[in-house]
Each structure stands twice: as structure tokens, then as C-alpha cells.
Amino acid sequence: MASSSAHEQHPHHHHHHLRTPYGATAAPPPTPLSQPNLSSTSGHADALSLLLHRLPPTLSLPGRRSPLSxxxxxxPSVSLSEHAEVLSACKHLGFFQLSRHSVESELANSAESLARSLFDLPRDRKQVYFPKNWPLGFDSEADDDDHAAGGAGESFCLDSACSSEESELDLSSLRAFTREMEKIGKEVTEALASIVGFDNPAREDPTRVSSLLWISDGSSVSTPVLTGRMYPFAIGLQYQIRCQKYHMLTDSGWVSISPEVDSILVTVGDIAQVWSNGKVQKVRGRAVPAGEDGSRCISIALLITLPLDSIVSPMLPNPANNEDEDEDIKNSNNQEHEEDSKGERRMFNPFPFEDYAWRIYHERLLLKDPLLRYRV
Incomplete structure (x- = not known):
């Protein structure tokens, strides 16, 4: 994973000032020279997009779908061997549940209890034991005055080994749970690639994918709203310890679901949608617990994602289209893409994963699909 030096290597990530396309007022009638050229560069569009993302949530925008609908x-409960059911769920919904799997309920409960105890640690201990090294480490979105609010808005992002700076901290149950969930996540990724028909980048080189364990301590909500940090992923897994409703934002809008107890909720993410060349639906972010406002809820999600230095691109089955792609992306983001041997045209331009991950993590893209800018 990248170190904290990523901040220095990407100065363009820190959006302290916005450039807006407003020009000086001219006497009517206006002339073309006195008008701002909004289409001259993509920089203006990006600045306007960023400005819209930072508008107050109470501001009503015309034509915008209500976030509360x-x-x-x-x-659907499926088995990975049931190819037709998996394909249907991924193409039309972007999620399904695995009722038969290898994760024991005792292990899941033990991992949740340990996760809860981490949030009960003093704030300074959390920061020392899990120092921030984006995206890893302890993170709190609460203001200084809100730190006493039961840890609401806090999260831990851990690598697959659940690394900690404190050797005396017993994380064994969390590590065992992560290993079991990671195995299932990789099985789901391979099954999805085979069923939908794209190349799994980890098939020949396992280092081309990585796993993150995202543990959040927040409040359940009665109305659908994205809470917590967002991070790109191919496959997301959440073990259902108890009867619990969730809100999820899919490509077709908000949905409320109630997975079975002891099942594993599988969500298809943005990276898998790009890999499949747009053949599958996706879920944006992680499922949000639904219920009475203010009730505490520990959420644990295993994300199958990518190393920060990756390039994201449709994984079409024709190797000729993917050859030397990492080099081509540096100079040809907007070039015309070839069709593969079956006549399938790429629906997405390749893009650097780190830039994309940084943007959606910090900017909370709520008004539009964050993949829109990369569509061909």
C-alpha cells in the first residue's frame, strides 16, 4: 500500500481553492469575447463538478432525484455454481447473498466483539495503534466537540493481515475472520469473471488485487443516505450476524434490503463494473444499516480492491486489446479504443486507480455516478 508520502506526490488532490468560470459583467448585448468559454477545457467542467459536490445538502437542485426515495x-440467495442466477443478480441488481459458505457464525461474532472493543479504546490509543497511512489506519469524521458521541463517524481500514503498531493487541479473531472472508471474496471474483466473461487480473498474478477490511462505527438511519468514507472495490462482502435492514445506492437508485441471518451479502462494486465493460450493475459504497436513528451499529466489510498503482480498464478477453495497457494510459486516455475479436467495444477509458480512489474518498460523490467521466 502507498505510504503517507502519497500526499506529497499528488499535490493536485488537495482542493483548497476552486476556479470558477465566472467572468466580469459586460454591458448588454454581450459579445462572444466577453463570455466565459465553458467548453474550452475540461478543467472548468471538473471545477464546476467539484463545486456542485460541495453544495450544502439542504440546497435543492432542479431535476435531481430525491435522495430519500x-x-x-x-x-436473491445463490450458489456460485448456479451460473444463471449469479449472472442475473449481477446484471440486474448488483448484489446477492451466499447462504452456504465456510465462515462460522462464532468467528463472525468474535470478530464483531473485537471490533467493538477497538472503538471503545481512548482516541489517542486508536491513533497510535492504527496510524493514518491512507487509506489504512484509524479515521474520524467527527468534529472535536463530537468525540464523546459514542465513536460515531469513526472507522478502521486494515490490510488483510490486520496490522497494528501494538504487538500486545490481540487481533487473532479479526485476522482469522478476514482470512476466511478474503477466500470467499476471491472465489466470488473468479466466478463472476468466468460467468460474465471478462479476465480476472488475479488469475495469473494474485498481487494485482488486494483486500481491505473496513470497520465502521456509526448510527443506523431510517432514511437512505450515504454515510462514511467511500472507497473503490470490485467485490464487497458483509457477514449478516443478526436480522438487520440495509439501505444501498445502486445504479437504479436506493433500495432497502434484508439479508438472511448468517448469510454473506455480496455487492458488486465500481471496479467490477469497469472490468466487465459495463455488463454488471454496481453498488456505490457500502450498505448502510437501517433502523432507528441514533442506534449504534458496527459494520464490517471485506473489500476486494486494487493496489494503488493499478490502472483500471475493461478486462476484455482478447489479450491484444490489453497488451501494454499500463504504458498506453499515460498518453492515450482519450484515444479511440479498438474492438475485440467479437466486436465488443470498450465502454470505459482506462484510468489510474489511485487518482480515482483519492477523489471519491475525499469528495463524497453523491450527485452523480463517479464513473461517468470515464465512459467512452
């Missing part, structure tokens, strides 16, 4: 959806 949602529908209830059934969660």
Missing part, C-alpha cells in the same frame, strides 16, 4: 428489494 427508495424501494424494497428481495436479495
Amino acid at each position: 427508495n424501494k424494497t428489494a428481495a436479495v
Whole structure:
């Protein structure tokens, strides 16, 4: 994973000032020279997009779908061997549940208890034991005055080994849980690639994918709203310890779901949508617990994602289209993309994973699909 030096290597990530396309007022009638050229560069569009993302949440925008509208959806229960059911769930919904799997309920409960105890640690201990090394480490979105609010808005992002600076901290149950979930995540990724018909980048080189354990301590909400940090992933896994409703933001809008107890909720992420060349639906961010406002809820999600130095691109089955792609991306983001041997055209331009991950982590892209700018 990248070290904290990533901040220095990417100065363009720190958006302290916005450039807006407003020009000086001219006497009517206006002339073309006195008008701002909004289409001259993509910089203006990006600045306007960033400005919209930072508008107050109470501001009403014309034509914007209400974030509170949602529908209830059934969660299909499938086996990875049931190719037709997996394909249907991924193409039409972007999520399903695994009722038969190898993770023991006792292990899941033990991992949750340990996670809860981490949030009960003093704030300074959390920062020392899990120092910030984006995206890893302890993170708190609460203001200084809100630190006493039961840890709401806090999260831990851990690597697959659940590394900690404190050797005396017993994380064995959390590590065992992570290993079991990681195995299932890789099985799901391989099954999805085979069923949908794209190349799994980890098939020949396991280092081309990575795993993150995202543990959040927040409040359940009665209305659908994205909470907590967002991070790109191919496959997300959440073990269902108890009967619990969730809100999820999918490509078709907000849905409320109720997975079965002891099942594993599988969500298809933005990276898998790019890999599949747009053949599957996706879930934006992690599922948000639904319930009475203010009730504490520990959420643990295993994310199959990518190393920061990766290039994200459709993983079309024709090797000729993917050859030397990492080098080509540096000079040809906007070039015309070839069709593969079956006539399938790429639906997304390749893009650097780190830039994309940094943007959606810090900017909270709520108004539009963050992949829109990369569509061909």
C-alpha cells in the first residue's frame, strides 16, 4: 500500500481553492469575447463538478432525484455454481447473498466483539495503534466537540493481515475472520469473471488485487443516505450476524434490503463494473444499516480492491486489446479504443486507480455516478 508520502506526490488532490468560470459583467448585448468559454477545457467542467459536490445538502437542485426515495428489494440467495442466477443478480441488481459458505457464525461474532472493543479504546490509543497511512489506519469524521458521541463517524481500514503498531493487541479473531472472508471474496471474483466473461487480473498474478477490511462505527438511519468514507472495490462482502435492514445506492437508485441471518451479502462494486465493460450493475459504497436513528451499529466489510498503482480498464478477453495497457494510459486516455475479436467495444477509458480512489474518498460523490467521466 502507498505510504503517507502519497500526499506529497499528488499535490493536485488537495482542493483548497476552486476556479470558477465566472467572468466580469459586460454591458448588454454581450459579445462572444466577453463570455466565459465553458467548453474550452475540461478543467472548468471538473471545477464546476467539484463545486456542485460541495453544495450544502439542504440546497435543492432542479431535476435531481430525491435522495430519500427508495424501494424494497428481495436479495436473491445463490450458489456460485448456479451460473444463471449469479449472472442475473449481477446484471440486474448488483448484489446477492451466499447462504452456504465456510465462515462460522462464532468467528463472525468474535470478530464483531473485537471490533467493538477497538472503538471503545481512548482516541489517542486508536491513533497510535492504527496510524493514518491512507487509506489504512484509524479515521474520524467527527468534529472535536463530537468525540464523546459514542465513536460515531469513526472507522478502521486494515490490510488483510490486520496490522497494528501494538504487538500486545490481540487481533487473532479479526485476522482469522478476514482470512476466511478474503477466500470467499476471491472465489466470488473468479466466478463472476468466468460467468460474465471478462479476465480476472488475479488469475495469473494474485498481487494485482488486494483486500481491505473496513470497520465502521456509526448510527443506523431510517432514511437512505450515504454515510462514511467511500472507497473503490470490485467485490464487497458483509457477514449478516443478526436480522438487520440495509439501505444501498445502486445504479437504479436506493433500495432497502434484508439479508438472511448468517448469510454473506455480496455487492458488486465500481471496479467490477469497469472490468466487465459495463455488463454488471454496481453498488456505490457500502450498505448502510437501517433502523432507528441514533442506534449504534458496527459494520464490517471485506473489500476486494486494487493496489494503488493499478490502472483500471475493461478486462476484455482478447489479450491484444490489453497488451501494454499500463504504458498506453499515460498518453492515450482519450484515444479511440479498438474492438475485440467479437466486436465488443470498450465502454470505459482506462484510468489510474489511485487518482480515482483519492477523489471519491475525499469528495463524497453523491450527485452523480463517479464513473461517468470515464465512459467512452
